[in-house]
Amino acid sequence: MSIRLVVLKPFGGFKRGDMIINPAEVAKILASSHSSFVVRVSSAEG
Numbered sequence: 732m733s734i735r736l737v738v739l740k741p742f743g744g745f746k747r748g749d750m751i752i753n754p755a756e757v758a759k760i761l762a763s764s765h766s767s768f769v770v771r772v773s774s775a776e777g
Contacts (some may be wrong), residue, residue: 733776736760736769 736751742765750758752770760769 733774735772735774737772738769740768742768 733749733752733754735755736757738745738747738749738751741747745751750772752774760766761771
């Protein structure tokens with residue numbers, strides 16, 4: 732199971748509804764001030 736992010740509020744070139752699946756990008760966003768602009772979702776897909 733992998734963690735993905737769904738954008739709630741636009742930032743840094745992402746728009747509302749975008750899904751971020753790159754693990755490095757997910758980690759970078761969660762460690763930044765933009766972490767409140769996304770929600771985490773679990774995915775059964777790799």
